Amino acid sequence: MARVNLRTAFMGGAVSAITAQRVFTNRVSETTAFSRSLDGLHEALDAAEISPVVDRLQGRRNVLTFYGVGGIGKTTLSQELERRLLAEADAEDRDDVVSVRIDVSEDGACDIEGLLLRLRAGLGQLGSRWTAFDLALASYWARAHPGEPLQEFLDASPAIRRASRSVGLNEQIASTIGQMVPSGAGGLVGLAHHAALATYRAIRERVREGRLLSECELFAELVEADADYETLSYFPYLLAWDLERQPRRGRQNRRPRVCVFLDTFEALGDRTDRAVERFVQRCVFLMPNVLFVITGRNRIDWADSATSGELDFTGPECWPNLHFSNSTAEPRQHLVGYLSDSDADSYLREAVTRSQEPAMPADVRERIIAGGQGLPLYLDLSVSHFVELLARDGQPSVDDFGGSFTAVATRSIRDLSREERDLVRTAALIDRVDADLLLAGQPSLPDGCVARFLRRPFLTHDDAYELPYALHLALRHAISEADRALPDGWSDHDRSRVAARLLRHLGERLGERAGRAAMTQALESGLKLSGTYGVFDDWMVRAAQRLVEAGQWTDLGAGLTADAAGGPEYRAIRTAIQGVLLRRTGHASEAVTVLGRADTGLSPDGLTAQLVRLHRAHALRNEGDYNGAADIYRGLLGGEFDAAARYWLSDYDYLNGRFAVALETLRGRRGRDAADEGERLRLIGHIWRVNARFGDAAATYVKAITVARDEGLASAEAKALTNLAQTACWSGNTATVSEAADQARELLDVIPNSVELVKIRSAEAVASAMTGDHAAAWSAVADTRRLTNDIGYPGGHNLADVAAILLGVLSGDHDGARRVRSQLDERTRTSGGNTYWVPIVTSWIDGVDAAAGHHPPVEWVDGPESSLGRWARVTADR
Known part of the structure; x- marks a missing residue:
C-alpha cells in the first residue's frame, strides 16, 4: 500500500479547526485529576458502542498533561503518580495494571523502533499474545534489519534491555510467530536471514489469502507497506487492537489499565522539525485505550489550528479535551503551579527533622519560602545547603538563605569541595554521566571523590540508562550561570577543554563492535557537545559514516542544532548529514548544492572535509554526473575514505x-x-x-x-x-x-x-x-x-x-x-x-x-x- 494511502487510511475524518490559543490556569489536585482521568477513560471505553481503536473518527480523550516551568516538580509528580498507580494495584492484588515510563529527552528515547519495543515490552506484562503487532513486527524486521537478530537490538540499549528481559520479549514474539506461522517460527529471533524472509513471505501470503487476521482492519496494508519508519509509526494501532482483545480479569470483569508516562516532552519541540513528534502523536492517537500522562514545560498544541500540516491529527475534533475551552472534563491539560506557602512550609518542616521535630528554624523557613516562591527545586537546593551547614558544625542563620534561584545554585556550588565543584560543573555540560565519564572530564581526581559526588541528592539516578546519573536541566543552566560569579569559576575555554575530554571519552566507549543503537546515542550526545561548546572529534565522522553505510541515515538528525557556538567542523558534519538525507530521499540536486559549500574553512585533509566531499561525489553520481564525481573521488585517495574512493573510481573506469x-x-x-x-x-x-x-x-x-x-x-x-x-x-x-x-x-x-x-x-x-x-x-x-x-x-x-x-x-x-x-x-x-x-x-x-x-x-x-x-x-x- 502506498505511503500516502496509509496516511489517509489512518487519518480518515480527522479535521483541523481554527482556534485561539489561551492558557488556562484553573487547577484541581493533580492526583485527583489522574484518578479521574483513568476512571473516565475506562468508563468511556466500556460505554462506547464502537471501540475508538476501530473508529478513528472519534475524538481522543486519553491525554493528561501537566506543564509548567523547569524545576516546578513535574518529573517528581509523574513519578509519584506512577508509584501510586502501581501501589494501589498491588494493594488490590491486581495483575492487569501496567505502566511504561519514557523520558523523551534521553538520547535515542524517541527512536520509533525503540519506543514501540518498550511499549510492547510493557504490555507483555499482561500476557504473551500480541498477535497483530508481533506478526507485523516480524514482517517489518526481516526487511528493515536484514541479518540482525531482534535480541541484538534489544540488548543494545540498557532501557530496552531491562524492559524486554523482564517479560522475555524475544521469546514472546517468537512464540506468537511459531503458533501463527509454524513454518517461519524463530526467523525473527536469530536464525539465518533467509528464515526471517521466509517468515515474512509466509505471513504475507496468508494475509493475501485472507487466512490471517482478516478481522484486523489495515493489518494487511501494514504488512504490505514499505519497511520504513513511516510505516512503523502506525504500528501502535496494532498494539491497541491487541490490547482490546486481552481477556478481562477479576470478579468485576475489568479491562486492563495501561498508563504511559512521557516526561520532559518539551525536548521534542527543541528539534529542527516536528517529524519525531508526529510519530509520537500518531502513537498516542492510535492507542485510545491507553492513558498517556505527558509532563513538560509547554502545553500541548495538538488541538490548535497552527499545527495543521506539521502533525497529522490536529484540531478540537481530534483532541476535544486538549482544547483551551475545556476546563472540567478529564483528562485535560493542567498548569503545574508553584507550591503554596503552607505546602512549602510543610515540605521544609518534614525535609530535615531532629527528634521528630523540624530541624529548620521557623525564620529560616520563612526566608526560604519568600525567596523560592513555591519552586520545588529551589526548596530542594535550600535544604541541601542547610544540611551542608549543619555537617560543618555550623548553626545556619537567616542570612545564609534566600535570594534568586541562581544565588541558591551559587551557594550549592560553594558548599562543595573544590573537587566536587569541578565535578558538578562537568556534569552540567552533558545530559547524563557515570563515574567513568566524570573521571574522563576530571582525570586528576581519585575514584573515591567521584563516588562521594554521585551520592549527592541533587543528582538523579536511573539505571535503565548506560549513563545513569543526571542533573536537573534547570539546575544545569543555573550552575552554568552561577559559576561565572564564583572566584574559581570556569571560563568558556575551561568548559570547552572539559567538553573535549568528554567528547573523546564518548568515542572511546564505542569500540569497534559497537551496535547501531549505542553508536547513534553516542553521536547524538557528541553533536550536542560539539554544537554547544565548539569542540569536535574525528570519531563522530567515522560514526556518522558507519551509520550511513549501515543504511541508518534516518537516525542521524538528532542532536543537530544551528548553534553559533559550533565550530566549522560541526557545521560541516551537520551539513553533510543534511546532504545524506536529501540524497537518500531523492533530492540529489539539492544535496549537490548544499554539500558544495559545506567544507568552506576546513582543512582539505581533515576527516570532516573528506566526508563532505565523499557524499557530494555520491550525490553527483546519483545526479548522473559521473565525471564530476570521479574528480572528487580522485582527491580522496590516500585519505580516510581511500577504500571507498578506489572502489568508485574502479566503477568509473568500468563505466x-x-x-x-x-x-x-x-x-x-x-x-x-x-x-x-x-x-x-x-x-x-x-x-x-x-x-x-x-x-x-x-x-x-x-x-x-x-x-x-x-x-x-x-x-x-x-x-x-x-x-x-x-x-x-x-x-x-x-x-x-x-x-x-x-x-x-x-x-x-x-x-x-x-x-x-x-x-x-x-x-x-x-x-x-x-x-x-x-x-x-x-x-x-x-x-x-x-x-x-x-x-x-x-x-x-x-x-x-x-x-x-x-x-x-x-x-x-x-x-x-x-x-x-x-x-x-x-x-x-x-x-x-x-x-x-x-x-x-x-x-x-x-x-x-x-x-x-x-x-x-x-x-x-x-x-x-x-x-x-x-x-x-x-x-x-x-
Whole structure:
C-alpha cells in the first residue's frame, strides 16, 4: 500500500479547526485529576458502542498533561503518580495494571523502533499474545534489519534491555510467530536471514489469502507497506487492537489499565522539525485505550489550528479535551503551579527533622519560602545547603538563605569541595554521566571523590540508562550561570577543554563492535557537545559514516542544532548529514548544492572535509554526473575514505571502458567486510559480462551470491542474482534467467530496490529476443522504459536501447537499430559512463572493424577483435 494511502487510511475524518490559543490556569489536585482521568477513560471505553481503536473518527480523550516551568516538580509528580498507580494495584492484588515510563529527552528515547519495543515490552506484562503487532513486527524486521537478530537490538540499549528481559520479549514474539506461522517460527529471533524472509513471505501470503487476521482492519496494508519508519509509526494501532482483545480479569470483569508516562516532552519541540513528534502523536492517537500522562514545560498544541500540516491529527475534533475551552472534563491539560506557602512550609518542616521535630528554624523557613516562591527545586537546593551547614558544625542563620534561584545554585556550588565543584560543573555540560565519564572530564581526581559526588541528592539516578546519573536541566543552566560569579569559576575555554575530554571519552566507549543503537546515542550526545561548546572529534565522522553505510541515515538528525557556538567542523558534519538525507530521499540536486559549500574553512585533509566531499561525489553520481564525481573521488585517495574512493573510481573506469585498469585495482584489494567483498566481486563480474566472457561473469556472480547468502545480505544477494540473469540472457538460457529473476524478485519484494527491477526486466527483454519471441521482448522493453521513467534512473534507458537494437538487428531492421544507437551514443557521452555499449551494438550492425574504431576508445580485456568478436557472434549465431 502506498505511503500516502496509509496516511489517509489512518487519518480518515480527522479535521483541523481554527482556534485561539489561551492558557488556562484553573487547577484541581493533580492526583485527583489522574484518578479521574483513568476512571473516565475506562468508563468511556466500556460505554462506547464502537471501540475508538476501530473508529478513528472519534475524538481522543486519553491525554493528561501537566506543564509548567523547569524545576516546578513535574518529573517528581509523574513519578509519584506512577508509584501510586502501581501501589494501589498491588494493594488490590491486581495483575492487569501496567505502566511504561519514557523520558523523551534521553538520547535515542524517541527512536520509533525503540519506543514501540518498550511499549510492547510493557504490555507483555499482561500476557504473551500480541498477535497483530508481533506478526507485523516480524514482517517489518526481516526487511528493515536484514541479518540482525531482534535480541541484538534489544540488548543494545540498557532501557530496552531491562524492559524486554523482564517479560522475555524475544521469546514472546517468537512464540506468537511459531503458533501463527509454524513454518517461519524463530526467523525473527536469530536464525539465518533467509528464515526471517521466509517468515515474512509466509505471513504475507496468508494475509493475501485472507487466512490471517482478516478481522484486523489495515493489518494487511501494514504488512504490505514499505519497511520504513513511516510505516512503523502506525504500528501502535496494532498494539491497541491487541490490547482490546486481552481477556478481562477479576470478579468485576475489568479491562486492563495501561498508563504511559512521557516526561520532559518539551525536548521534542527543541528539534529542527516536528517529524519525531508526529510519530509520537500518531502513537498516542492510535492507542485510545491507553492513558498517556505527558509532563513538560509547554502545553500541548495538538488541538490548535497552527499545527495543521506539521502533525497529522490536529484540531478540537481530534483532541476535544486538549482544547483551551475545556476546563472540567478529564483528562485535560493542567498548569503545574508553584507550591503554596503552607505546602512549602510543610515540605521544609518534614525535609530535615531532629527528634521528630523540624530541624529548620521557623525564620529560616520563612526566608526560604519568600525567596523560592513555591519552586520545588529551589526548596530542594535550600535544604541541601542547610544540611551542608549543619555537617560543618555550623548553626545556619537567616542570612545564609534566600535570594534568586541562581544565588541558591551559587551557594550549592560553594558548599562543595573544590573537587566536587569541578565535578558538578562537568556534569552540567552533558545530559547524563557515570563515574567513568566524570573521571574522563576530571582525570586528576581519585575514584573515591567521584563516588562521594554521585551520592549527592541533587543528582538523579536511573539505571535503565548506560549513563545513569543526571542533573536537573534547570539546575544545569543555573550552575552554568552561577559559576561565572564564583572566584574559581570556569571560563568558556575551561568548559570547552572539559567538553573535549568528554567528547573523546564518548568515542572511546564505542569500540569497534559497537551496535547501531549505542553508536547513534553516542553521536547524538557528541553533536550536542560539539554544537554547544565548539569542540569536535574525528570519531563522530567515522560514526556518522558507519551509520550511513549501515543504511541508518534516518537516525542521524538528532542532536543537530544551528548553534553559533559550533565550530566549522560541526557545521560541516551537520551539513553533510543534511546532504545524506536529501540524497537518500531523492533530492540529489539539492544535496549537490548544499554539500558544495559545506567544507568552506576546513582543512582539505581533515576527516570532516573528506566526508563532505565523499557524499557530494555520491550525490553527483546519483545526479548522473559521473565525471564530476570521479574528480572528487580522485582527491580522496590516500585519505580516510581511500577504500571507498578506489572502489568508485574502479566503477568509473568500468563505466568508461577502462576494463584492464579497473580489473587491476579490484584484484589488488579484498573487501573490508562481506558487503564490500560482494560489491567487489559484482564489479569484476560486470567487466567480464560487458566483455562477453559470460562464463567468467556467471562464475563471479555465483561467488557474490554465496557471500551474500552466507552473511544474510539479502539486498546484495538480490543484486547478484539480477546480474546473473543479465549474463545468462545473452546465451538465450531462459531457464537460468527465469530462475535468477524469480529469486531476485522474491528478495526485492522484501527489500525493495526499483533499479534492480529495471535490470531484471531488461534481461528478460534480451532473453526473449534471443529465443525469437519478439512480441514478449518488445513488451519487456516498454516495461523497462516505463519503470525507468517512474523511478528517474537514466541508466535504464541504456539497457532498453541495447535490447531494442538487438531486436532491430535480429528482425533485419538495421536502420531502426542505427537510430536507437544514435540516441544511446548521445546519452552515454553526456553522462560520462556506459560508453562501451555503442561499440558493442555496432558490432551487430556494422561489424567488428567498425566497432573497434569507436571513439572514445574502449580498452577491451582481450583486445577489440576477441571481445567484440564474441559480441558479434551473439547475433550471428541466431
